[in-house]
Amino acid sequence: MLPGGGGDFEVCSYEGHKVQRLAIAWRRRLGPAVNCEAYWPLSLPQAPAKDQPRPGLALTLRVEGKLLRILTLHLKSSCVSPLDDHRPDGRGQLDGQEPNCAVLQAQVAPLETWLEAQSADVDALVVMGDFNRNLAHEANEPADAPVRTHGKATDPHHPGNRVRNLWREVNDGVPAAAALHLVDIACPGDAATQGLCAAAKTRRLTREENAQLAAARALGCRNPVGLDHIALAGAAKAAGATKVALGDSGMTTAASEGRPDPSLGVSDHYPLVTELKW
8 A cells, every 4th residue: 555545646558468567666756757567578488378477567757857667576586595405406596496496597698688678778777676586595696606607697697507695696797887785674673583683694493583574573474585686777876775563563463362354465475665865
């Protein structure tokens, strides 16, 4: 729900393509969209329709004479982190043959293509949304860890040269206008919650730690670790972002003797809030 029923907002989205469609809302005072359109290459249109993931959604605004371009996305799920399973084809190994990782692997090239092309003529660039990947784990890999199975991140893409590290691949510094800054994300709550949030950026949490972070008294969502991100380029700056705790609203509960109506959680991820300047 948007404040005031959405009367002060413009919204753009797209038609069709399954469920969980993306949308971007912005206040009318920022002006109309220069353009807003789905970025279909991220949906891998060459694949059978039933196997196609979601497209991206790109919005360009002209605010006080400066161009701001935003891409929001929801990448393939279930290939979360290189720390998940260290076997060559294990869950989380982006360069392996695990089916979900293979789909995410195919989305890397169109994502990088968009970044390189769309960063060229704008003052500020924002890429945000559900990457379904713990980019902090990738960003914290040793500097000399390979980004691809062969060659460099700046080499042309081809099927035999798989990407290992999504974040460092799309943020390879070429061209300079596409150089991204990953906004640091903090947690609300007590010291224990904040400590677990910080730890989740560099290591895999235990099942017990994950449950503690997901609990209603902490973040209140099923996926409390870093899958949602904000990355900035150009003049776009943000001091940091904060997770919004959902409490009981994030939990799906069945009807019971004391609760006659079931409750559907508003989201299995936490919202992020940041203040953007450029």
